[in-house]
Amino acid sequence: MSILEVSHIEKHFGATQVLTDISFSLEKGQALSIIGSSGSGKTTLLRCLNFLETPDRGTISVNGTPIFDAADSTTKSEAEIRQKRLHFGLVFQNFNLFPQYTALQNVTLARELLSKEQGGGETKAEIETAGRELLAQMGLADRADHYPHQLSGGQQQRVAIARALALQPDILCFDEPTSALDPELTGEVLKVIRSLAEKKTTMIIVTHEMAFARDVADQVIFMDGGVIVEQGDPHQVIDHPREERTKQFLSRYAEN
Amino acid sequence: MFWTVTLSLLKGLGAATQLFFLTLLFALPLGLVIAFGSMNKWQPFRFLLYGQEHPGSVTSWLAGWRPISWITNVVVWIIRGTPLMLQLIIIFYGPGLWFDNNIWAFSSGRMFACTLAFVINYACYFSVIYRGGIEGVPVGQREAGEVLGMTRRQIFFKITLLQMVKRVVPPMSNEIITLVKDTSLARIIAITELIKAGEAFMKSDGITWPLFYTAVYYLLFVGILTILFNRLERKLSYFR
Numbered sequence A: 001m002s003i004l005e006v007s008h009i010e011k012h013f014g015a016t017q018v019l020t021d022i023s024f025s026l027e028k029g030q031a032l033s034i035i036g037s038s039g040s041g042k043t044t045l046l047r048c049l050n051f052l053e054t055p056d057r058g059t060i061s062v063n064g065t066p067i068f069d070a071a072d073s074t075t076k077s078e079a080e081i082r083q084k085r086l087h088f089g090l091v092f093q094n095f096n097l098f099p100q101y102t103a104l105q106n107v108t109l110a111r112e113l114l115s116k117e118q119g120g121g122e123t124k125a126e127i128e129t130a131g132r133e134l135l136a137q138m139g140l141a142d143r144a145d146h147y148p149h150q151l152s153g154g155q156q157q158r159v160a161i162a163r164a165l166a167l168q169p170d171i172l173c174f175d176e177p178t179s180a181l182d183p184e185l186t187g188e189v190l191k192v193i194r195s196l197a198e199k200k201t202t203m204i205i206v207t208h209e210m211a212f213a214r215d216v217a218d219q220v221i222f223m224d225g226g227v228i229v230e231q232g233d234p235h236q237v238i239d240h241p242r243e244e245r246t247k248q249f250l251s252r253y254a255e256n
Numbered sequence B: 001m002f003w004t005v006t007l008s009l010l011k012g013l014g015a016a017t018q019l020f021f022l023t024l025l026f027a028l029p030l031g032l033v034i035a036f037g038s039m040n041k042w043q044p045f046r047f048l049l050y051g052q053e054h055p056g057s058v059t060s061w062l063a064g065w066r067p068i069s070w071i072t073n074v075v076v077w078i079i080r081g082t083p084l085m086l087q088l089i090i091i092f093y094g095p096g097l098w099f100d101n102n103i104w105a106f107s108s109g110r111m112f113a114c115t116l117a118f119v120i121n122y123a124c125y126f127s128v129i130y131r132g133g134i135e136g137v138p139v140g141q142r143e144a145g146e147v148l149g150m151t152r153r154q155i156f157f158k159i160t161l162l163q164m165v166k167r168v169v170p171p172m173s174n175e176i177i178t179l180v181k182d183t184s185l186a187r188i189i190a191i192t193e194l195i196k197a198g199e200a201f202m203k204s205d206g207i208t209w210p211l212f213y214t215a216v217y218y219l220l221f222v223g224i225l226t227i228l229f230n231r232l233e234r235k236l237s238y239f240r
Ligand SMILES: Nc1ncnc2c1ncn2[C@@H]1O[C@H](COP(=O)(O)OP(=O)(O)OP(=O)(O)O)[C@@H](O)[C@H]1O
Pocket: A013, A018, A036, A037, A038, A039, A040, A041, A042, A043, A044, A045
């Protein structure tokens, strides 16, 4: 059974249709890359999965359980959503770290609040140890007590990845995790994501790094104008695209 | 002579200080209410939009109209666009002149009227500062909290509040220092604040130094505030 099943998602803002009939599924432990030109709806799709936007139509199921159904308003109540969104983690393009907290506090804050709410299953010390461990995995063991403004962009993004991992989401989403970074800093972030893929973390990665998508992903989706134009094996989609629009998009990439 | 003057000026300082703290006491919370009013998104005519959309038409303008925000912004614009001195005169003399009913005739009526004018005026200035602070926190901060499963309350108290405070403190300190000097406007309705107390000696004894002596009090007052605000800003400077 697929860990994630997305079917017939539609979304519009006012009169503009941004997503049309988006359906795909993802297996546990696999990485899915989404590519596509600017404005094709990639961010909106990730935001729908993370309940930052409400789709107008369609359903989302995790582990076979429907967690969102546009036709069923009970799946849209705030308390419900708060529980269900924890299936997903999201790493933003511009990090969005909390500036008043250290790297470690950024990682532990949500888990501490959650554990307090659920009657304190974990102690603060346990959560902190787990947080330090995550930061060490990101290669940031010595940066745990730095504030975001004391870190480089690449370091900030790695803290943001650790922060998302701290809640142990079923599916971790990345929205262009390296596009806000200087070219020499993208490598360190991509390396971390690659290591997560090796550990069989289920991921959806929106990216403009074609070579990276091809190497890391088990599946690639090419989006254009709010629809999925082509999806399949990364080597097939990126090296031997079938659709005309995919070819055009990739050739524009090859030029730059 | 020096002690007579000092004693008299201290009384003036008392009135100025009273006005200062009363204004802060009421204008700080009222400003927050006005800020929320000016950001209110209520659109009572939204229903006009269903079924048809004609950009530029009167209906589409009315559908997008946010009356609470609109009215609040007009009031703030009028208060910030006219001198506090004029507002003070209207509030104190207006009822007597236009309604034949001097509601400020009781013993501390002048101070009441003056405080009211100051509170309204400063609440409007504060509201703009609050609004800037609230809107200045990037939406990404809230969204990052949401994605981590935090409640609205947790997001406000654990994430956005401190960032707002940090943004609000510097412009707020400017405004509050201006308030110290604005208390001198109270003399317009015959409240003996510092300047009026100092000037009195010019008329009675023909000496001018008491007037300049008032400056010492203002400088001390402002100096203490500056130190306090600098300390606060430094406390908040550990993050950006
Ligand atoms: N809140 C919104 N209100 C109105 N339109 C929006 C909103 N968010 C996105 N859009 C529109 O939806 C379309 C898709 O946007 P989206 O951000 O999902 O694209 P994208 O594929 O992520 O692009 P990019 O590669 O530039 O990040 C765009 O045309 C955008 O203008």
